[in-house]
Amino acid sequence: MKILNNKKNTSKPYEKSTKDKIFDVSVDLFSKKGFDAVSMREIGREVGIRESSIYNHYKNKEAILDAIVNFFLSELEASSLPEEQMDELIATSPDMFFEIGAKTFIERMSTPKTEKIWRIISIEVFHNKKIRKFFVEELLETPLKSWEAIFTKMMEENLIKQYDPKILAREYFSYAIFLYFEYFILKYDTDYTSFMDLAWDKMADHAKFILDSIKIDSI
Structure with missing residues (x-):
């Protein structure tokens, strides 16, 4: 005779920690109002705790912003293809x-949370020196150096024509910056589901244009 297992599932669903709630509420508020316009009292009210309780988790409001930037940086790093996979793809096709590199990056960096952080960066870059430094170093200089190295490797593999890799990196990556500017500044309130909806086809077309212009046709 089959015995039914009536034991209830007693495992509790995941519940955010207070620190995580403070983080998420801060991301939401900063993206809507800007860092300076949001008070610790407002963050506490939205989380449902006293303002003084926030200091058990974050030293001050600046520390919350630092945590947001560090989280964003970790997502940037995770969006990059592993070096071994990158080398194999470059050599193969x-x-x-x-295609795979752009899609991996856009999918990782266009989640609801990261899109809000993109917006925070867009607001704060104008008057926050720390955010401006982060933008220049991590969102401009580092990607350009990476693309310069990629184009150099492609030339070494005799896959593309010989050309100044710095110029190729700038020409390729500048379009990504344009898409960022278009979505997060000019058309932020437009009814797009996500940055992925706006960027993917445009970035794919741009990549094809660049590659078709510089690759060496097989004999």
């Missing part, structure tokens, strides 16, 4: 490398 530069077209596939551009």
Whole structure:
């Protein structure tokens, strides 16, 4: 005779820690109002705790912003293809490398949380020196150096024509910056589901244009 197992599932669903709630509420408020316009009292009220309780988790409001930037940086790093996979894709199919690399980055960096952080950066870059430094170093200089190295490797593999890799990196990456500017500043309130909706086809077309212009046709 089959015995039914009536034992109830007693495992509790995941519940955010207070620190996580403070983080998420801060991301939401900073993205809507800007860092300076949000008080610790307002954050506490939205979380449902006293303002003084926030200091058990974060030293001050600046520490919350630092945590947001560090989280964003970790997502940036996670959006990059592993070096071994990147080298294999470049050698096998530069077209596939551009497609998979761009898609991996856009999917990782266009979640609801990261889109709000993109917006925070867009607001704060104008008057927050720390955010401006982060933008220049991590969102401009580092990607350009990475793309310069990628184009150099493609030339070494005799996959593309010989050209100044710095210029190729700038020409490729500048379009990504344009898409960022278009979505997060000019058209932020437009009814797009996500940055992915706006960026993917445009970035794919741009990558194809660049690659078609510089790749060496097989004989």
